[in-house]
Amino acid sequence: MTKTKFRYRCTDCGREYDAAPAVYLCPSCSASPESGKPPRGVLKTVYDYESLREAGTGFDQLKKTGFIELLPLISTASMPPLRVGNTPLYPVSELEGRRFPFGLYLKDDSQNPTWSFKDRASALVSAYAAENRLGTIITASTGNAGSSLAGICASQHQRAVIVVPETAPLAKLTQIVMYGATLVPVKGTYDEAFDLSVKATQLFGWYNRNTAYNPLTIEGKKTVSFELFEQLNYHVPDSIFIPVGDGVILSGVYKGFEDLLRIGLTDKMPIIIAVQSEKSDNLVRNISRQVFRIMPSSTVADSISVDIPRNFYMAGQFLEDYNGETLTVSDDAILSASKVLAANTGLFAEPAAAAP
Numbered sequence: 001m002t003k004t005k006f007r008y009r010c011t012d013c014g015r016e017y018d019a020a021p022a023v024y025l026c027p028s029c030s031a032s033p034e035s036g037k038p039p040r041g042v043l044k045t046v047y048d049y050e051s052l053r054e055a056g057t058g059f060d061q062l063k064k065t066g067f068i069e070l071l072p073l074i075s076t077a078s079m080p081p082l083r084v085g086n087t088p089l090y091p092v093s094e095l096e097g098r099r100f101p102f103g104l105y106l107k108d109d110s111q112n113p114t115w116s117f118k119d120r121a122s123a124l125v126s127a128y129a130a131e132n133r134l135g136t137i138i139t140a141s142t143g144n145a146g147s148s149l150a151g152i153c154a155s156q157h158q159r160a161v162i163v164v165p166e167t168a169p170l171a172k173l174t175q176i177v178m179y180g181a182t183l184v185p186v187k188g189t190y191d192e193a194f195d196l197s198v199k200a201t202q203l204f205g206w207y208n209r210n211t212a213y214n215p216l217t218i219e220g221k222k223t224v225s226f227e228l229f230e231q232l233n234y235h236v237p238d239s240i241f242i243p244v245g246d247g248v249i250l251s252g253v254y255k256g257f258e259d260l261l262r263i264g265l266t267d268k269m270p271i272i273i274a275v276q277s278e279k280s281d282n283l284v285r286n287i288s289r290q291v292f293r294i295m296p297s298s299t300v301a302d303s304i305s306v307d308i309p310r311n312f313y314m315a316g317q318f319l320e321d322y323n324g325e326t327l328t329v330s331d332d333a334i335l336s337a338s339k340v341l342a343a344n345t346g347l348f349a350e351p352a353a354a355a356p
């Protein structure tokens with residue numbers, strides 16, 4: 001039997017699982033989910049780091065093959081024909097006439113095909129589905145993940161089913177419909193949309209892209225770290241500010257740098273600062289608490305408005321292991337940052353992206 005390139009390791013119990021099509025949570029840890037609590041048993045994708053390290057694999061060598069050694073794919077040819085990732089990193093030396101005593105860079109992931117960071121996850125999930133002949137992909141979404149999956153699937157001639165809470169922004173719903181996806185509005189919250197999508201997955205055998213449910217979303221999102229490393233001349237940045245809703249982007253960015261650390265391409269990890277809105281702070285508020293308690297979220301930053309952060313435990317582990325920090329900001333500060341950013345740099349950010 002040939003050794004598979006990657007395996008899944010449970011964040012909670014540490015059990016390992018072989019790569020098989022459509023693997024989601026650790027069956028043991030997710031067996032009895034607690035209502036109103038983040039799910040247990042989110043899986044981390046792990047590779048044969050030892051061999052890559054021993055072979056002296058260099059960063060340029062990895063890049064030449066599209067990082068295929070660190071992706072759960074057979075070939076990068078299964079990726080969408082659209083350009084995903086490889087987005088610009090802009091240095092900003094001053095804002096409002098004040099020069100910074102440090103180097104600041106802005107990563108502009110609105111340059112992705114559907115204008116959001118989520119395309120990194122959708123692209124990988126779509127490629128994996130293509131390789132494993134999983135014809136229909138479903139996701140629950142508050143907007144961006146759904147429009148992203150819809151757009152990426154359109155480019156790959158795959159069927160997408162998007163389950164959204166009825167409060168999702170109209171602009172994002174329009175985008176989903178324009179891409180030809182099947183839109184399923186739910187009279188309820190994102191969490192109810194999430195549960196419905198999981199039921200449909202079990203009933204119809206559709207492939208599920210839900211964030212912090214499908215472990216590959218983290219693998220797609222980690223590619224931003226490889227880019228940052230290269231764009232900063234093979235250096236890991238000191239600090240990275242990340243907008244946080246359910247914690248998957250945070251985990252993805254950590255995972256990318258952790259992969260580089262494991263194969264010996266760096267010995268440094270960045271200090272990551274998890275940024276949430278004061279009006280949606282269920283991840284950062286609960287991180288050092290014994291008992292997880294939800295406060296209903298109601299922030300203007302709809303993309304990071306989350307009651308139950310689905311990747312709570314993995315994100316918490318990363319923050320603990322690598323000395324991460326947390327920060328909350330007011331909605332007023334988010335809106336004012338968005339304005340300052342647009343007027344000073346020409347970069348127009350939705351509130352979620354303006355939060356950090």
Ligand SMILES: [Zn+2]
Nearest residue numbers: 010013026029
């Ligand atoms: Zn487990």
